[in-house]
Amino acid sequence: MPPSGGSPQRAEGISAVDASAALAHLDPVMSLRVATARSTGTEPESNVVPLSVSDEAIVRGLVAEEQWAADALYDRYAGAIERMLRRTLGRERHTDIEDLLHDVFLQAIVSADKLRDSVALLAWLQKIAVHTAYRAMRRRRARSWLRFYEPERLPEVFVDDVSPELREAYSAFYDLLQRIPASEQLVFTLRYVEGMELTRIADACDVSLSTAKRRLAKAEARFSTLASRDPVLAGWIGEGTWWPR
Amino acid sequence: MVATMNRTKLDELGAAMAQVSDARADAPRAVHGARQRLRESLAEKRARRTAPRAARWVVPAAVVGLCAVGGAGVLGAAWWLAEPKPLTAHVESRSLALSGDWISTAAETKQLRFSDGTTLSLHPETRLQLRETSPRGASVVLARGRALANVEHTGKAEWRFTAGPFQVRVTGTEFDLAWDPDTGVFELALHQGEVLLEGPQVEGTRAIRKGDYVKIEVEPRQTAGAEGATRRADTETDPAHLADGTHDDLEDPLQDEAHDGADTAPADLADEPGDDTASAGADARRPAPARWQDLLESGQRSEALRAVDRVGPARAIEQASARELWTLANAARLGGRPELARSALQVLRSKHGQRGQTAFVLGKVAADQLRARSEAITWFETYLTEAPRGPFAEQALGRLVELQAGTPSGRRAAEQYLERHPNGAYAPFARSSLR
Numbered sequence: 001m002p003p004s005g006g007s008p009q010r011a012e013g014i015s016a017v018d019a020s021a022a023l024a025h026l027d028p029v030m031s032l033r034v035a036t037a038r039s040t041g042t043e044p045e046s047n048v049v050p051l052s053v054s055d056e057a058i059v060r061g062l063v064a065e066e067q068w069a070a071d072a073l074y075d076r077y078a079g080a081i082e083r084m085l086r087r088t089l090g091r092e093r094h095t096d097i098e099d100l101l102h103d104v105f106l107q108a109i110v111s112a113d114k115l116r117d118s119v120a121l122l123a124w125l126q127k128i129a130v131h132t133a134y135r136a137m138r139r140r141r142a143r144s145w146l147r148f149y150e151p152e153r154l155p156e157v158f159v160d161d162v163s164p165e166l167r168e169a170y171s172a173f174y175d176l177l178q179r180i181p182a183s184e185q186l187v188f189t190l191r192y193v194e195g196m197e198l199t200r201i202a203d204a205c206d207v208s209l210s211t212a213k214r215r216l217a218k219a220e221a222r223f224s225t226l227a228s229r230d231p232v233l234a235g236w237i238g239e240g241t242w243w244p245r
Numbered sequence: 246m247v248a249t250m251n252r253t254k255l256d257e258l259g260a261a262m263a264q265v266s267d268a269r270a271d272a273p274r275a276v277h278g279a280r281q282r283l284r285e286s287l288a289e290k291r292a293r294r295t296a297p298r299a300a301r302w303v304v305p306a307a308v309v310g311l312c313a314v315g316g317a318g319v320l321g322a323a324w325w326l327a328e329p330k331p332l333t334a335h336v337e338s339r340s341l342a343l344s345g346d347w348i349s350t351a352a353e354t355k356q357l358r359f360s361d362g363t364t365l366s367l368h369p370e371t372r373l374q375l376r377e378t379s380p381r382g383a384s385v386v387l388a389r390g391r392a393l394a395n396v397e398h399t400g401k402a403e404w405r406f407t408a409g410p411f412q413v414r415v416t417g418t419e420f421d422l423a424w425d426p427d428t429g430v431f432e433l434a435l436h437q438g439e440v441l442l443e444g445p446q447v448e449g450t451r452a453i454r455k456g457d458y459v460k461i462e463v464e465p466r467q468t469a470g471a472e473g474a475t476r477r478a479d480t481e482t483d484p485a486h487l488a489d490g491t492h493d494d495l496e497d498p499l500q501d502e503a504h505d506g507a508d509t510a511p512a513d514l515a516d517e518p519g520d521d522t523a524s525a526g527a528d529a530r531r532p533a534p535a536r537w538q539d540l541l542e543s544g545q546r547s548e549a550l551r552a553v554d555r556v557g558p559a560r561a562i563e564q565a566s567a568r569e570l571w572t573l574a575n576a577a578r579l580g581g582r583p584e585l586a587r588s589a590l591q592v593l594r595s596k597h598g599q600r601g602q603t604a605f606v607l608g609k610v611a612a613d614q615l616r617a618r619s620e621a622i623t624w625f626e627t628y629l630t631e632a633p634r635g636p637f638a639e640q641a642l643g644r645l646v647e648l649q650a651g652t653p654s655g656r657r658a659a660e661q662y663l664e665r666h667p668n669g670a671y672a673p674f675a676r677s678s679l680r
């Protein structure tokens with residue numbers, strides 16, 4: 001049942017005679033641009049974002065430095081990239097994730113002319129995101145030896161349906177990951193938290209498949225050893241499970 | 246080597262961690278915040294590129310020059326380190342001219358970051374002005390609303406906050422400050438440190454310490470001096486403007502002293518509505534205001550939205566054609582006016598019978614801007630019912646996977662998504678939500 005907002009109508013119920021309405025229905029932005037171009041005889045400046053265009057069109061738009069293309073790229077992939085950064089890095093404040101997300105898309109947009117295969121737009125963004133996340137991890141670890149440096153840590157904000165056991169495991173999980181090398185942490189979280197396949201991980205990390213496998217195996221071994229000694233995580237990787245069914 | 250059994254456990258643990266990570270309430274804020282900053286960064290880059298470039302010989306010449314003054318530079322650096330640096334501030338990634346800048350929020354929040362480490366987090370419907378900055382701090386006028394201040398404790402910090410008739414002096418602390426000129430209610434909550442408070446009903450200067458909460462109600466009409474200007478302005482200003490978070494210059498309690506800087510604030514930061522409350526005689530001399538439709542077509546989105554406010558959103562929507570409603574909905578969506586976008590889209594559906602795409606955009610507005618999860622789910626489902634093979638079907642289904650993650654409906658949506666779009670943008674997430 002649709003929410004309020006009018007009576008039902010067939011999808012193709014727009015009259016062929018009413019061309020402007022049909023155009024508006026299909027693509028309001030393009031219709032605006034066409035209308036403006038007709039009235040002024042000049043190519044108008046695009047001021048609104050097309051809602052759906054192909055990846056190829058987005059890349060062409062980015063190369064031509066059109067604002068709508070940057071908006072469309074962000075609209076389409078920001079959620080996926082934010083999730084990837086957040087899951088890879090773990091307990092980051094939203095402002096830090098915001099910074100990284102900004103950096104990923106800024107880099108992607110300004111270097112769009114280097115992207116040859118627009119079919120791989122998501123993979124390309126993931127590659128930039130992985131490198132950005134890796135740099136962030138390295139920066140954080142480099143700072144950590146400074147005893148007097150206390151990074152601001154805000155309390156985690158969760159929605160209510162996360163159990164205390166899961167929150168505790170979450171904190172322990174990412175604390176423990178700090179103790180394994182950044183390159184291995186990256187492969188490990190991409191595989192187990194983000195759920196990426198190894199070939200895509202290798203591609204995103206810009207390494208061969210065998211290197212990715214080797215890093216993952218090392219990370220698994222280190223993580224399992226450390227987790228087995230951790231009072232919170234031992235239950236997860238030992239017998240039985242804490243996973244709520 | 247890790248046993249296969251252990252890998253299964255790791256898969257299980259990883260899936261649980263993904264679920265917890267996705268449950269973090271601040272994820273949409275990061276996406277929204279980064280979008281604003283990205284736009285500003287790109288605009289800045291474009292502006293920089295259009296600036297004239299230095300000739301090629303300038304760089305080597307500059308290197309030689311720098312070497313020559315290297316020794317002096319070392320001495321200069323020592324002096325520079327010892328000397329306090331001027332304060333600078335950013336809203337997201339945009340620099341602020343500190344003298345007289347007004348910063349307003351409507352439905353959104355904003356964070357000001359200062360070079361000394363101080364941050365000011367503005368709640369929605371808040372308006373403040375930065376005045377009299379020095380290397381050690383600034384004078385801030387909270388004209389309306391609520392702000393969380395985290396003043397860096399440097400030992401030399403000197404910050405002063407004015408909220409109506411109240412003065413708060415700060416050397417390093419964290420506190421919430423609120424002022425409502427309509428009701429005359431002042432609130433101060435100290436989270437860290439100590440501040441000095443002065444004002445009506447406060448005897449002399451009173452120290453407010455960590456954990457203290459102060460709420461003082463003053464008679465709006467009896468607030469002294471410049472505060473009266475606030476009340477006058479409020480009664481003279483169109484209430485519709487106030488409701489939308491845009492206010493007239495007269496509302497500022499220190500208006501008479503603020504002419505120099507207030508008018509120069511960037512439009513999208515200050516959101517100044519211009520001369521709406523100027524005298525009738527001045528109005529008669531002014532040219533007729535541009536139509537919002539014309540402003541939109543010429544790419545002046547902010548101006549167009551202000552013009553819609555002047556006409557009245559309900560009236561503007563009622564009189565608009567289908568095409569104009571589409572452009573208005575998009576402009577409102579991108580201009581941070583989701584309620585207006587929603588109204589325009591709903592009229593497109595109810596009056597003009599436009600199905601499919603309107604449902605998708607309503608879903609986007611609900612999910613990304615209004616944070617109305619269940620409403621967004623309903624609209625994306627509506628889109629898929631109305632246009633199952635439409636151009637946004639993949640995105641709509643992906644958004645349903647995302648919005649319903651961790652629920653049986655989410656699992657069904659994820660399975661459907663993977664079946665139809667195995668390589669889609671949401672495929673990794675759909676897979677992880679099924680594990």
